[in-house]
Amino acid sequence: MESLVQHLSARWSLGPWGQELLAAAAILLVAALVFVVALTYAGIITWVERRVAGRTQSRVGPNRVGPFGFLQWLADGAKMILKEDVIPAQADGPMFRLAPYACMLGVFTAFVSVPFGQLLIAADLNVGILFLLAITSLVVVGVLMAGWASNNKWSLLGGVRSAAQIVSYELPAGLAVLVVVLGAGSLSMQDIVRAQGGAPWNWFVFRDPFCLVAFFLYFTAAVAEGNRTPFDLPEAESELVAGYNTEYSGIRFGGFFLGEFANIYLLSAIATSLFLGGWQVPGVSPAEQAGSVWLQLLGFAIFFAKAWALVFVVVWLRWTLPRLRVDQLMGLCYRYLIPLAFACLLGTSLLLLAVVPGSALDLGLRLGTTGLGALGGALFAWRVAHHIRRAGDRVSLDVLQRGARGAFDPAWQTRRYGAFRKAARGQEER
Amino acid sequence: MGALASYLRAIGRTVLSVGDGLAVTFSYLLRAPVTLQYPDRMRVPVIELLPERSRGMLEVDLDLCTGCAACDRACPIDCIALEVVKHAERGRLIQRFDIDLGKCMFCGLCTEACPTGAIRHSHEFEGGTGDVRALVVPFVDAPRQPAKAKQEPPPAPKPLGSILRARMPGPWDRPRPPARPEGGEHAG
Structure with a gap:
């Protein structure tokens, strides 16, 4: 950024005051940019959070404002600004x-x-x-x-x-x-x-x-x-x-x-x-x-x-x-x-x-640790696969899905609640 | 050594249980949500999915009603207003048959008392309205003769809910957003 300021001030032949002003303007611009980026990210994370929370709990999450509800955070922001302080x-x-x-x-x-x-x-x-x-x-x-x-x-x-x-x-x-x-x-x-x-x-x-x-x-x-x-x-x-x-x-x-x-x-x-x-x-x-x-x-x-x-x-x-x-x-x-x-x-x-950096030992250590990490990842994937298998036919890889795929499908309902009823009946008999 | 072992075991247990917990929630990210987006994004309208004997709003088929007022007497909260008058030339006439659906508690006693099956529960349930008086549904426009107890031939049964829909302003009369197929995901 400094080099840019110097370049521009040389090109526009600015005096020392002009240079200072230009630098101040550049700093303000960058500060505003960083602020806006941070705010936008924060807003988008609220949307990510709500979508992930929804799917974790077998819900859908916000999906009405914009595609996949992506603009929900703008609506929420407007709401917050308009509310009484x-x-x-x-x-x-x-x-x-x-x-x-x-x-x-x-x-x-x-x-x-x-x-x-x-x-x-x-x-x-x-x-x-x-x-x-x-x-x-x-x-x-x-x-x-x-x-x-x-x-x-x-x-x-x-x-x-x-x-x-x-x-x-x-x-x-x-x-x-x-x-x-x-x-x-x-x-x-x-x-x-x-x-x-x-x-x-x-x-x-x-x-x-x-x-x-x-x-x-x-x-x-x-x-x-x-x-x-x-x-x-x-x-x-x-x-x-x-x-x-x-x-x-x-x-x-x-x-x-x-x-x-x-x-x-x-x-x-x-x-x-x-x-x-x-x-x-x-x-x-x-x-x-x-x-x-x-x-x-x-x-x-x-x-x-x-x-x-x-x-x-x-x-x-x-x-x-x-x-x-x-x-x-x-x-x-x-x-x-x-x-x-x-x-x-x-x-x-x-x-x-x-360990000398760049030596064979160093590389071995790095590759070994990477392997360790990969092993952890594989173990985790195996556990996820295990839990997905337990979910049976409720699995849907459409991550952004809107919901209600099997609801009110009688066969699905029987599969879902039939087992539950059977268990409840068994308890009554006992 | 025992203390150190239990310390390390605690760390191992924490890592494994947190990892498995994360695996469980991650597997949930790959399951279909169960949410039903009533009313505008249903694949099938709810009314078609209700059980056969579900008790929706009452309706009266006057082609079957004998004017016996058994339903009126059976109703525990008097939400049925039935008036039968004697006319000099035309005999008995049903002058009024109003049901206040705002009061009705859907107990179904009137349908049990009815000897001809004229009063029955439809499957309609979306009766929301801005004015509570709109929930009083008149089933008789002009005084009419009651049906005979044994008709020959018996009148054709009317589809469930068709009488009520014709009589009562409801959500079925309001313009609705076009139903969306549930698979495609677009801006709402």
Whole structure:
């Protein structure tokens, strides 16, 4: 971006003031672009979430607004903007109003140093990953502010829980990131991506078994930091009504909501850049990629696909696992994640000393870990196949299907409920 | 050693059970949803899918009604208003046969009392209306002679629901969005 500003100012022969103005305009433009992209992603994730939730529960999910209900998030956004913004009489007004912004700020600012592509990064900071870890902590401030300012017991409990949770889970997340930083030798996001390769065995996740564990540790900790189920204690609806955002309505609630959903993309994007090779195209070196627009676009598409796959995993996780108890949450963090993260850090450090990069041992370790990952994937596929077989004729591979395929088909109904009736009759007889 | 073993076992169990849980939910992503998108995206209208003996809104076939008022007496909530008058020349005349479907509780006692099967449950159930008075359905327009108990030949049976549909403004009269085949997925 700097080179572009210099180029343009030289071409238009601008003075120093003109240069400054041009730079400011460019920064504003990029900031607006990042903001819009983050908002759009957050909105689309709400749609993905609802569709996946629907299918997980044998429902359809939103399917009326636009193709497959894809524009539902726009309708929801319009609804939120139009709703009344209620501020409770006993609330701490200014703080109450400010809290959603702090929450959004923490997430949206972080998008600045996410490498969407080799050249698609708003600011490649030399402390990139440190910046990301630090700026996302701002969310805690927002949540605590909301909890305190609402003057409501549920909000306060939610805020305090959130503070305890996020602060705790930053430790394993930071340690897991440190494993990657050790391997890359840099804190800059682009350097970390460049230190990897396009092929899976060149990704950091499959560099050695410790990195594989570190990936899962980071992912778990990041999901917990994002207040997502199964770690959504700050807004546990069955205990705390809605936690820290109980008193919020309209677009202020929307602020928290968007921040949370943008955070899902953020954590997926960070995990992609750190562990899954980011924008690296298989078989193409970063230097080659820099020379071609098409390879650039391909790199962006690859990053996009990986990040959205992880977004899907986060959503899928939410509709699978029940919420943890507070003591279980803390136990998981301090008794399991942190010791494991330290073990990974130690293991990777020792391997870095023992294994020469590029040697046969290094390649063997990489391929072995990739094989381990593939084995896990195969095991998982086998379990899925097992559960699909149990579903019998209810299987439909049309993922975007609208629903009601077999409903009111008498034969299907008999198959579905006949067994149930028979079981009920058997119980009566007993 | 026991403590470490149980610690590691806990980790293994967690990983396996979370993995299997994810496999279960993933398999659900590949199952057909059971949602019925009533009313506008049904493959077959619901009314054609109801069981034969389901009790929908009442209707009266006056070609069969003898005016005996057994249904009126049987009705526990008096939703049937039946008036039979004596005319000097034409004899007994059914002057009024109104059923207040807003009150009807679909108990079916009137259909059991009816000796000729004139009053019966149709399968119609979509009676939503903006005005509760629209639910009082008159089955007699002008005073008419009741049917004989034993008619020769017996009148042809009318299709279920046809009498009610002709008498009552209902959703069947409103314009409907064209029914969509359920397989194709397009903008709603």
